[in-house]
Amino acid sequence: MPKALILTGFGINCEEEFAAAYRLAGAQATIVHLNQVLHGQVSIHDFDILNFPGGFSFGDDLGSGVVLANKLRYRQTSADGRTLLDDIRQFVADGKFVLGICNGFQVLVKLGLLPNLGGDVTPEVTLTHNASGRYEDRWVTLRVNPASRTPFLKGIDKLEVPVRHGEGRLVVPDAATRAAIEASGLNCLSYVDANGDGTSEYPFNPNGADLNCAGLTDPTGQVFGLMPHPEAFLAAYNHPDWARRRRVNPAASEEGEGLRIFRNIVEHIAQRRLPHPPAPPFLDAEHPVGRGSQTDSGSATPTSIVDDVFTTTSAKWQVLKEYGRDMRKQPTPAEEVLWEALRGQKLAVKFRRQHSIDSYIVDFVTIPNKLIVEVDGEVDGEVHAEISQAEYDAGRTHTLRELGYEVLRFGNDEVLNDLDKVLTTIEEHLTQTNQTKRLRANS
Numbered sequence: 001m002p003k004a005l006i007l008t009g010f011g012i013n014c015e016e017e018f019a020a021a022y023r024l025a026g027a028q029a030t031i032v033h034l035n036q037v038l039h040g041q042v043s044i045h046d047f048d049i050l051n052f053p054g055g056f057s058f059g060d061d062l063g064s065g066v067v068l069a070n071k072l073r074y075r076q077t078s079a080d081g082r083t084l085l086d087d088i089r090q091f092v093a094d095g096k097f098v099l100g101i102c103n104g105f106q107v108l109v110k111l112g113l114l115p116n117l118g119g120d121v122t123p124e125v126t127l128t129h130n131a132s133g134r135y136e137d138r139w140v141t142l143r144v145n146p147a148s149r150t151p152f153l154k155g156i157d158k159l160e161v162p163v164r165h166g167e168g169r170l171v172v173p174d175a176a177t178r179a180a181i182e183a184s185g186l187n188c189l190s191y192v193d194a195n196g197d198g199t200s201e202y203p204f205n206p207n208g209a210d211l212n213c214a215g216l217t218d219p220t221g222q223v224f225g226l227m228p229h230p231e232a233f234l235a236a237y238n239h240p241d242w243a244r245r246r247r248v249n250p251a252a253s254e255e256g257e258g259l260r261i262f263r264n265i266v267e268h269i270a271q272r273r274l275p276h277p278p279a280p281p282f283l284d285a286e287h288p289v290g291r292g293s294q295t296d297s298g299s300a301t302p303t304s305i306v307d308d309v310f311t312t313t314s315a316k317w318q319v320l321k322e323y324g325r326d327m328r329k330q331p332t333p334a335e336e337v338l339w340e341a342l343r344g345q346k347l348a349v350k351f352r353r354q355h356s357i358d359s360y361i362v363d364f365v366t367i368p369n370k371l372i373v374e375v376d377g378e379v380d381g382e383v384h385a386e387i388s389q390a391e392y393d394a395g396r397t398h399t400l401r402e403l404g405y406e407v408l409r410f411g412n413d414e415v416l417n418d419l420d421k422v423l424t425t426i427e428e429h430l431t432q433t434n435q436t437k438r439l440r441a442n443s
């Protein structure tokens with residue numbers, strides 16, 4: 001089950017609605033005080049989505065979101081000078097998701113995680129006082145930018161949601177930044193008028209935002225923030241016009257439109273499990289942590305891979321272990337079937353599943369026999385990495401072969417429809433390797 005971490009404390013006040021949204025969407029939601037994270041009692045890396053709710057953090061002193069953003073950037077969380085921002089950057093590099101709503105969006109913008117065109121988390125735009133000079137509390141209509149590729153907004157075209165803020169006006173400082181944001185479709189949400197056209201006109205655009213922009217993503221689409229409150233529209237009955245709408249359309253869904261965003265991201269995470277996820281970007285050798293190879297140096301070369309269960313380095317294992325754990329918990333049907341057949345030494349050799357080898361997690365491996373068995377699933381037609389799955393798998397197989405492993409691949413269908421044939425092929429390969437070994441031993 002995807003896991004959402006929701007931060008609270010210091011004047012944040014929308015954490016309960018945020019958690020309710022995730023629970024309705026089928027995720028596990030945990031509300032945690034920011035200090036528990038800053039003091040190392042809770043690790044963001046144990047979660048899939050990091051969430052910054054709305055509210056009045058630090059009383060909006062120095063500008064909404066500014067103090068909290070500075071805490072994330074400058075508050076050292078460990079003796080080696082690490083900050084929560086370092087962890088968030090790693091979290092995003094690991095393919096995970098960050099969502100900021102209203103005050104949370106302000107935090108992400110003041111921190112520079114949005115839009116993060118330059119990739120170095122330096123503030124590039126800002127959010128400031130509404131053009132009306134007032135706190136605005138009203139319903140708005142948003143249109144999703146079709147150029148946006150963020151999974152949070154997948155399949156959504158229009159959305160009605162409430163805003164309640166004093167400092168929601170996005171200001172983009174120059175034409176170049178504006179062009180860059182537009183070119184990548186990072187301005188994922190805009191305020192629209194009654195005709196559905198983007199507008200700067202009050203009150204449709206409640207704050208006078210540049211680009212009529214109500215929300216931004218970073219270039220990866222994994223970090224998303226918006227001024228309006230989708231977590232405040234979880235039931236149809238939240239809408240001010242619900243009674244009339246129900247009379248007009250009694251069969252209409254009882255769900256609120258805001259819930260779609262949460263359903264989207266929760267489903268995306270649940271389904272995203274690639275048959276073979278891309279090798280995550282690793283921590284550098286300066287931060288080796290955790291368990292790993294006995295020859296652990298933090299930087300693996302093929303020669304450091306020993307014939308042992310420790311088939312990667314501690315730094316890599318630290319990054320891979322969560323993927324492995326998740327993959328063991330949520331096997332695909334084909335993986336489950338094959339595991340049932342391989343486990344418990346049924347083929348007279350011990351197989352491990354979702355095991356880390358160098359930079360990869362392999363589906364099944366018998367380490368003494370150096371045989372890897374992979375089950376290739378569908379990748380819902382998407383290209384998840386910069387390279388295609390096929391190219392990626394080719395590189396992965398090559399590396400594993402260089403490390404001395406034989407790699408057998410079977411399709412989902414083969415495993416599900418002809419398990420006997422799959423097992424016979426595996427057995428044949430095991431016999432071959434054993435024969436070769438015996439021949440070598442005798443010669």
Ligand SMILES: NC(=O)CC[C@H](N)C(=O)O
Pocket residue numbers: 053054055056057060064101102103104164165166167168
């Ligand atoms: N609802 C909110 O999160 C409000 C954000 C911020 N305190 C503002 O007034 O702009």
